[in-house]
Amino acid sequence: MHLPNPAPIDAQAVLAWYDRHARDLPWRVSPADRARGIRPDPYRVWLSEVMLQQTTVAAVKNYFLRFTSLWPSVFDLAAAPLDSVLKQWAGLGYYARARNLHACAQAVVRDHGGVFPMTSAGLQTLPGVGAYTSAAIAAICFEEPIAVLDGNLDRVLARYYALPVPVRVAKDELRAALQAAVPRRAGDFAQAMMDLGATICAPRTAACMLCPIQPGCLATRTLDPTIYPLKPAKADRPVRKGHAYVMVDADGDVYLQSRPANGLLGGMTEVPGSAWSPELGEVAYPVAGDWKHRGQVVHVFTHFRLELEVWSALVDPDGLEDGWWAGRSALADEALPTLFRKVLAIAGVD
DNA sequence: AACGCGGGGCT
C-alpha cells in the first residue's frame, strides 16, 4: 500500500464548489440545468471526450464546434467519408483518434441502432473508447457511479495523498480511493474533479486557498505541493533528420501524397521526402528541376525531435504517379498535419 | 507493463 491513511475526499464540498464555478463548455450541461433534469447528448459528450484525450480544452473548442456543425448526430458522422473526417481533424494531433472516431460512429450506427451503450462496460467495447472515456461518458450521461480518472485526477490525487511513489505504481489504489468517494451526481462530480485539476490544482501551480478539498489534502501541508506527482526518470528525446521536397508546377500547384494508413501521422497528407534517421542522408530529388534549399523545419513529436531540410523546385508535372496536384487555394482543405504546413510555409507555398 | 502516437499553451 502506498496511500498514507487515506482521508476520504469530501465529495459534497467538491459539488458545492462546482455549482458555483463550473466552466461553461460547449459540450457541457450546467449543474443548474442538470438539476432540472436536462441530460447531456451522449454523441456530443463522446465527441468532446475523444477530442480531449491528451488535448487541452482551448485546443478542442473550435474543432468541436466545427464537427458538430458539420455532423450534428452520430448518423451524420458515420455517413461521412473518412477522408472528410481526417481533413477536419488536421492539426489536432494523435490521428488514430480520428480513424477510431469514424469507426466508432459506424459501430454505434451499425451495431447499436445509433444509440450509445449506457454503461461503461458497453462503451468500452467501442473503438477509441478506453477506461477513461467510457467512465466519463457513463458518469456524465448516465449517472453511473464510477471513478473517472484522467491525467488531472492523477495529479489531484497524488497531491491529496502526498503520494510517495510515481502514479503508475499506485494507479489501482488511487482509483479505489476515488471510487469510494463517488457521490450521487456522479457526472457532476467527475466534471468537477477535472475542473478542479485544470484550474485550481494545475500542473505548475496549486491554488490551495481556493480548493474545496484542501482540508483533507496532505500536500498542502508541505512546503511545495507541486512536487507531486513524483515523476519517473524522463527518457531523452532522440533527433531524427531528413529531407522534404516541395514541388510546384507551372500553374503554381503543389504536389502532395498520402502517408501510409497507420503509424506516425497515419493516413494524413504530406509532401515527398526522405526517410527520417539519426544522420542526415544524401539529397535525392524525386525529379529533375532547379532545386533550392529553402531552410529547416524543426518539429517535436512525443518521442523524437525531427529536423527536416526543405527543398523546393519548379518541376514538370509528368512522371509523378502516386500523389496529386493541389491548387494553392485548396491547401487549407487538405489533411495536412502541422509539420507539413510548416514545411510548405518555409518553402513559400502557403 | 512499456511503447508509439501531435500539437499547443504555460512557465
Place this chain on the structure above:
DNA sequence: AGCCCAGCGTT
C-alpha cells in the same frame, strides 16, 4: 526550452 495535457491501441 521543457513540461504537461479530459488516453488508447498494440505488443
